[in-house]
Amino acid sequence: MIIFQIYKDCGIKRQRLPLNNMIKVTFLGTGTSQGIPVIGSDHPVCLSQDNKDKRLRVSILIQWENINLVVDCGPDFRQQMLRENIKHINGIFFTHEHSDHSAGMDDIRPFFFRQGDIPVFGSQRVIDNFSRRFDYIFSRENKYPGAPSVGINIVKPYQAFEFKGKNIIPVEVMHNQLPVMGYRIDDFCYLTDVKTINDHEKEKLKDLDVLVLSCLRTEAHPNHLNLEEALGLIEILSPKSCYLTHISNLMGFHEEVSSSLPLNVFLAYDSLTVSSK
Secondary structure, three states: OOOOOOEEEOOOOEEEOOHHHOOEEEEEEOEOOOOEOOOOOOOOOOOOOOHHHOEOEOEEEEEEOOEEEEEOOOOOHHHHHHHOOOOOOOEEEOOOOOHHHHOOHHHHHHHHHHHOOEEEEEOHHHHHHHHHHOHHHHOOOOOOOOOOOEEEEEOOOOOOEEEOOEEEEEEEEEEOOEEEEEEEEOOEEEEOOOOEOOHHHHHHHOOOOEEEEEOOOOOOOOOOOOHHHHHHHHHHHOOOEEEEEOEOHHHOOHHHHHOOOOOOEEEOOOOOEEOOO
16 A cells, blocks of 8 residues: 555646545556456466456546546446445546446446436547447437436546546547547546557656556557556656556566566556555
């Protein structure tokens, strides 16, 4: 568990927030698109008995006061919500449309039945994609009985917005040729499915206490940062601490890789919580 202090970017100066407005982050899943263990695989990491080597599809839960904010809603969403005993959600931020980040959409139904429309946030491209794939949820016409409904919020990469008292700064990264949205909240930032990030977006990542960054494996990959690339980016951005996520079995065993990392860099694992005082 890491203790970190959170500040609010008010556009003019950085203002210390009261303690009860700080955030807690829980890693709902830290695996790649297939999860770990991979179905049918005899890879040693897939056979590991260490719970830190067992990874659901990547997602986080961000909490402050009585707010529950989920980032991405993958195919393991139901299992993650049950494991963490989550009774309500105030919104879902989407990074992009790939299935490992969105295929759990139908499992928002229990929350909808209890609390009404679920606010969802994503780029126009992502919302357009969901409107086709999940038309029975996103359409207001001829609603299927029992289908959940959502409140749609379009996120623009260069426009900050407010959510439940927090200033949210979108950060656009590239997943090969696909733009992916990261989110900075106070001095915490979540970036997944990263391959490259331009200098303008890097400016949004100054003075971070905690950065969560995707890192697939040790070997190079066309769509994702490998370990060497991720460590190079971390050195440039200089967060106080960084947690690596979206991890493949090809990264290696959690304990072995962890022992080789710089002092401020950690492999995240499922159910890990990073919280303030």
